[in-house]
Amino acid sequence: MLTPNADWHAWTLSPESSSKTIPARRTVWHPKDWTEFVPVICSGWAAASIVLSNGHRQILSFLLPGDLVSTASLFGPISGRSVEAITEVQYRKFRRDDIKVLLRKNQDMLDQVSKLMIDEREQADHLAVDLGRRMADERIARQILYLAKRLAKRGMMNGQTMAFPLRHRHIADATGLTIHHVSKVLAAFQRAGLISIANRSLTITNVTELHKVGVWP
Amino acid sequence: MLTPNADWHAWTLSPESSSKTIPARRTVWHPKDWTEFVPVICSGWAAASIVLSNGHRQILSFLLPGDLVSTASLFGPISGRSVEAITEVQYRKFRRDDIKVLLRKNQDMLDQVSKLMIDEREQADHLAVDLGRRMADERIARQILYLAKRLAKRGMMNGQTMAFPLRHRHIADATGLTIHHVSKVLAAFQRAGLISIANRSLTITNVTELHKVGVWP
């Protein structure tokens, strides 16, 4: 998440970076689009993913307002990643070269980006652990808990309730499972009273038990 | 992989960074060791991994000579990662603050680190795709092909033959499988004439077919 500061604000006002709106379920950013610009999500939910030739897809992260798609992409073009809007999304794009200049003259911003990089690395590590070493129910519970934590940091939780625009397809692609299995696990969670989902909104009804299922710290 | 340049050489000679030797199967770096220094592998093979409380482990990458353990760790302390020697390993440790200074005054090195970051991000993406969306035989074939490619870049391939100090445990922990299943898949690969393993050395005997199994580009 990018915390704005003076320079960043100057930026977001520059003509280059006027915000664009994309309707739900449309592609925000193609794998080929990374040469010159870098997108930042301003509102809505999106997913950064890699699509295989056989049509399978791995979601690498869900993008919430304020999220840079990838910190590494600030330093040079990355390859193969696409970004898809989950809800309607507003985003801005920044010219990489301009950001580099900004980073060089602004120590404060460099520190912030350093922190982002470390966070992102840590998130990538957790993803690998989850996909490689955890059961389906753990993965799904953890995905819910990760999201709750990130939304809370943005003041987007209402008690234990959060907006939940994700389709089962998104959860499946983020956790390496099939939509059918996701459906079964979520149904089981609801039967067990851990969560309840209605109207694209999710409430954690038993935090303790959900933590236990997700082997949460 | 870090390509040495003048400044880097000055570095490796500094008293702080004299090289250390660790015998095979010993821990090189503990999860708590990241506060001030950063290790670089000079010779031998190591594995960077995360260990769960239940004893399970996910290997995030195999480290070959010249590898920095994590580029993000240059910018600040990272958490939870340990590094284990697979063969006997020589490594040097660098003080993060000194590296930062070096990076600031040396444009060339900054460019190099940028490239490293992008490579590392890409490798993390591939790991997630492999763990989330591929079958056991694909994962193992790909792991062999990744290693062959990296070794080739270092001039450490002898035709289609490479040193192969990995235990089944390492392959299992890198691919998210059990040692038993790894053993079965490797046996099948050998029966099918794709590879042959002997004396801690692996030869790819049918590149085309191994590429096919690994869905290699």
Next chain:
DNA sequence: CGAAAATTTGACTTTAGTCAAGATGGGTGG
């Protein structure tokens, strides 16, 4: 050499995937 670690193998179990068929639900055009 002898103990400990690693590998191999087979029988059996568990987990998650595949397939198929309905149910639900939201949005659109008449």
Next chain:
DNA sequence: CCACCCATCTTGACTAAAGTCAAATTTTCG
């Protein structure tokens, strides 16, 4: 407002992939 369409979700029966357990070998290391 309703009828219809499409995407999504649900469920159950069955299959396939990988894990577990156990026991024998083989290799490695001290």
